[in-house]
Amino acid sequence: QVQLVESGGGLVQPGGSLRLSCAASGFSLNSxxxxxxxQAPGKEREGVSCISSSDxxxxxxxxxxxxxxxxxxxxxxxxxxxxxxxxxxxxxVYYCAADLAPFCYISTWRGYDYWGQGTQVTVSS
Numbered sequence: 001q002v003q004l005v006e007s008g009g010g011l012v013q014p015g016g017s018l019r020l021s022c023a024a025s026g027f028s029l030n031s032x033x034x035x036x037x038x039q040a041p042g043k044e045r046e047g048v049s050c051i052s053s054s055d056x057x058x059x060x061x062x063x064x065x066x067x068x069x070x071x072x073x074x075x076x077x078x079x080x081x082x083x084x085x086x087x088x089x090x091x092x093v094y095y096c097a098a099d100l101a102p103f104c105y106i107s108t109w110r111g112y113d114y115w116g117q118g119t120q121v122t123v124s125s
Contacts, residue, residue, distance in 0.1 A: 002026040002114055006096050009119030012086055016123070020081040022096030022116060029072065033104035034079045035112055036070065038092035038121075047106025048094070049081060054102035061106060063089075086123045093118040 008020040022034065035050035049060045049070040058070050069082040079096060097112035105111070 004116035006116040006119040022079045032098040040092040050104030052104045
């Protein structure tokens with residue numbers, strides 16, 4: 001059974017850090033482009049970051065560049081999103097998604113085949 005499970009969300013103060021994990025079962029993440037998306041209440045789902053399967057290249061939304069880092073651990077079949085210098089506007093439900101494609105993209109969430117259930121990130125003092 002193909003499954004993605006996110007974890008690592010929580011409540012953090014502005015300026016704090018969190019590391020989200022996206023663990024896969026039933027398939028190898030190494031063969032998939034993996035994207036992180038987020039959705040805040042009343043807003044559209046937006047792309048945050050992604051990592052390609054072909055060459056490991058990464059992409060970041062302008063709003064998170066320099067603060068977030070995506071990485072992949074093939075042995076653990078897990079992709080991480082390290083989030084530093086968090087801001088209140090980062091508050092959202094974060095989802096990871098997988099697409100059987102060589103290169104990842106965050107311009108749209110459509111096209112990704114598998115999705116996790118999401119993990120809540122709240123940045124507040």
